[in-house]
Amino acid sequence: MTDIKQYLLLRHRDIAGLDQLETYRQSGGFEAFQKAVTGMQPGQVTDVVKASGLRGRGGAGFPTGMKWSFIDNKNWPHYVVANADESEPGTFKDREIMTYNPFQFLEGLALCAYAVSAHEAYVYLRGEFWQVAAILDRCIAEMEAAGLLGDKLFGTDYSLRLHTHLGAGAYICGEETALLESMEGKLGQPRLRPPFPPSFGLYGKPTIVNNVETLTNLPLIIEKGAEWYRSYGTDRSPGVKIFSLSGCVNKPGNYELPLGTTFRELIYQHGGGLPEGRKIKSIMPAGASSSLIVATEEALDTAMDYESVPNVGAQLGSASVIVIDDSVNVAWLIHKTIEFFKHESCGKCTPCREGTYWMLHLTERIAGGHATSQDVELLHDVASQMKGKCFCALGEFSIEAVLSGIERFPQDFEHE
Amino acid sequence: MSKLVTLTIDDKQVTVPEGTVIVDAAKKVGIDIPVFCYHPKMEPVGMCRMCLVDVGRPVIDRATGQPVLEPDGSPKVQFGPKLETACTTLVSEGMVVVGMSEKVKAGRKDVLEFLLTSHPLDCPVCDKGGECPLQNLTMGFGPGESRFLYDEKMHLAKHVPLGDLIFLDRERCIQCGRCVRFQSEVVDDPVIGFYNRGRKLEIRTYSDPGFDSYFSGNTSDICPVGALTTVDFRFGARPWEMRTTASICTHCAVGCNLAFNVRREAKAGGDIVIKRAMPRQNEQVNELWICDKGRFGYHFAESGGASPLERLAQPLVRRGGELQPASWDEALRLAAEGLHQAGRELLALVGGRLSNEDLFNIQALAQGLGGKIGLDTYMAGGDLVSQVGLGQGSNLGDLGQGSAILVVACDLEEEAPIWWLRLKRAVERGASLIVANPRPTKLERYAAHILRYGYGSEAATVAALLDAIDGKQNAANSGIKAAAEAITGLGNLVVVYGSEGLGLQGSQALAQACANLLIATGHFGQPNNGLLAVWPHANDQGAWEMGLRPLPDLPAALQAAKALYVAASDPLGDDPALAEALRALPFVVVQDLFLTETARLANVVLPALPFTERDGSFTSGERRVQRYYPAVLARPDARPDYAISGEICKRAGVEAEISSAAGVFARLAEKVPAYQGLNYRMLAQTAEQWPIVGRPDVYYGGTAYENTQGLGVQVKPGAQDGPPPARGALGAAPALPLQAGERLAVPVTRLYDHGSTIAHTGLLHARTPAPYVALHPGELPASDGAEVQLSLGGQVFTVTLRLDEALPAGVVLVPRSLGLPLRGPQAVELKVK
Ligand SMILES: Cc1cc2nc3c(=O)[nH]c(=O)nc-3n(C[C@H](O)[C@H](O)[C@H](O)COP(=O)(O)O)c2cc1C
């Protein structure tokens, strides 16, 4: 069992009262930020992050330092936005961080802002997170009062202000360009890319969008260095990751583990296994956006990192691991995921807007037991027709469970 | 010129500028890649996914940077795993596009099938049916049967009035966003938008009144399905039943090219009727757009024969004090006798709505009898436009980086909507815009420099700008200096002047100041340089070219005359104070469509034909001579103005051409210097335009866009190839001493006014305001919307008061043609009722 002796991200589990500025500072808080602002060039901060191999925790796993280095230095001002939309079903890690370890996250955000010379940074929260926003607002006010935000920080010329922004509760607003549209007061629909946010972001200005968890890694990376960080996880997926475990397990919850930990360890050792008498049937490693992994022994022994999960026909994504047991009918399950995607499709592009609507009618019939075998075939056709044609990843996510469910669990679609 | 890129599309090689998207490159070589959301005049969005194609790119060896070659020596091309949208993908060197493979065709079928799941499939009753991209593409690529259960279709509202001109059918909308993007990107009236999400995504209007924009009708053209329809066309006709005739809008000096769709109709007793007006592509004039006044404003020509608001049905002559029907022969004889008798004391008064041919024959009559002729207008300076107007080959669409544009005394969106739109685009292409006006206007959103002056200082402001350019520092304030710097050194300068706050004297002085600026800086006689006058009528410039001038003092001229011949003008309707002078005239002939106020006093009334029932030519503000053609059959008892005047000429012993408009034009081309060598055939010539419209794919709009009947000819201004023009004196500013209790009133122009064409077009009434005056809130102890009494030229009018913070203090703004006779700046009294 790969035990982490100390939490890096969920440090509030080790240190009581970490959501108090004083406690956080006593535990070394804001030293990294001060060190960076007073002792490092912005580019040096980016270099350390690059060297650490940190990859974005929002789902795509894009190397964080590389993203920062794409920022357009000919166009000013720059902005940084923390993606706190956390809307993937089964993902609940950012919320725990922001609620109980808010300062580490905000310090990470401040570090990112310094690294790209931004003087304004935002936290974009899903609308339902209004209580979390209140916590962050309180923290920001305390940081301002303590001179950790504002003008001429630590006696340098660097100034920084942080702001929270509540969305209206749309999954698509977690997609970074839809998020930016929403922040600009527009309808939350993704933008055509390229240009990507580092060259054309908020109000058309170069912008870095990073996930909350990604940012929360930064203070320790700057404080302890890239080499230290790389001592966790795998070579290509370094560091720790919070796995949100849910579904048919005894102990659902957030588990901070090194990347590369196996599904088996997460589910059985940390998660306490499945309830008595149940057998594991499938795993969805990336929430509703996942393909359904057939829970073979080989699959259970697969390492949860960005490179290995594709070997069993899925993606790591946001690492929200949903365990499906033998009591669950896959036809019912994909009906639930399609309900979600049909509800969340932004409607901008034809295949997703129409396809999710059509699939819902089909899964409703199939899950309700009113379907013919042609309906299952048609559902597979409709999903295949959407593949590769959607404007953004939401539409492509919506068919993952459908296609893998029908292909890998045909018995659940058989009719008398 | 940007770099050129060569690629292959379906085995055809094409070379296009870098930055071109694949759909456009394909168009160039005759390949129509299906699109819905893409429109060549708007930024691509890639939403509908209809244009998916297979795109291959040459493989480049990372080490050498050289293309990898196949065994046969051709470059190795790598295709991506996914199809790409041809509307958003930029061309690149060596690219290979496959638009017709089974994979691509399957992709099109897939996207169409998705669209059709939500579509009501009511083509049989849909206005777009027959020219509908969705219908056409379904025929071409769509599935043959429906796998979606009909009962699961979403049912939505089918008759949603977005405003009083445009209806939305929510079931038919395919959410392509063209309408929304047109309103925000092209015309900057973001009054409609998407609401909600997913399958619930719908178009809504956010303005009050709904869809409040002068350009709303264009959305019905570019909507790729029958979701947006105009009130006057919906359920009116099927596209294949209609023929198209070319016309020119008569509502302002832009001269937008129109297409009238017509058909024979049982309802009309088998007559041909106009079913709709659409823009006709002329990239040098109106591109693919028209304003709503042009689209809906033709209805005036259709009015029947009964009420006084209706068109004159036959000639009338005064017998025993009453106007009574008469034969053409009698009416023409009486008119000829009366006018002939007056001889040198004949006064002809003509409006700028008349065609070149009409004006020419009326001028021939007046001159032949030794009388006078005057142009009925409040705006002057056309003689200078003849000299230093836009150089031949000018196109507002070419203005951009390196061009400066000065717009002075003009609310351009109200006075010439399409010019507003084209100058906005010019700024987006990099042109430097200077707007000089006493109050803010919408155009200022795009101005690099805003010059605010007081009403009355128009010419002085432009003169100060020239002084600043000349380096005379004394008079110039910092704004003027900055504007002067913006102009200096740029390749092109176009100066646009209007009539905001001005009468004849003021506008002549302003035109002179503008001409002086152009002359002094050398910006004349070349393409994309020169003076542009924002005339109130379609052919005002044509009248000036012919030598017609406004009468400096109309009442005095009326007093001095023994006979008055009025065509396309209504002096009494415009100003009731002229009643006495008109009544005192022994003999009045009026030639018009309607029984105007002046006509009621006339001895002879002659029914003329509207532009929809005859042919002719107009000269636009840009001095482009353009032909229009009869769209419908002429009413039996009315005649074209040139023919009426020609007949009077004949009977009065004056030589004139009456056979045809073409014949009259041949004569005038000999006499009028600007038109030397022109003929009707030349005006009817066309050339290939970009974007290409009118192919069997109707993606860039409906069926009427294609221009097959003439792009017109822009004529050279005097200073192009002629002797260099000289600067002129501005003339003294008109003195307007105010007595105690008086205020200065200035006229301003509104697009929707009570002018005769709008007054007879019921559709636009809801958008036309009641008579009002506007002033700064501090000026009068009354609240917005109060009734006030305006004393003007000895008459008292009750009007609504509008208070507007943005207006300068000390003036009363009086909109033109809303029933308040103000021809120029004037002293008035204003009392709270
Ligand atoms: C439909 C959709 C929803 C997403 N939702 C989230 C989200 O809730 N939180 C998040 O951090 N990233 C989300 N992402 C990923 C973001 O677009 C973006 O990649 C991420 O915020 C970048 O941050 P990172 O590099 O730190 O991962 C979503 C992407 C898609 C396509």
Ligand code: SF4
């Ligand atoms: S795939 Fe299309 S409709 Fe779906 S969320 Fe993305 S842009 Fe919107």
Ligand code: SF4
């Ligand atoms: S109304 Fe027409 S133009 Fe507008 S989004 Fe719908 S289909 Fe497109």
Ligand code: SF4
């Ligand atoms: S801009 Fe002028 S010419 Fe063009 S349609 Fe409108 S009124 Fe007619």
Ligand code: FES
């Ligand atoms: S996506 Fe290309 S035309 Fe709509």
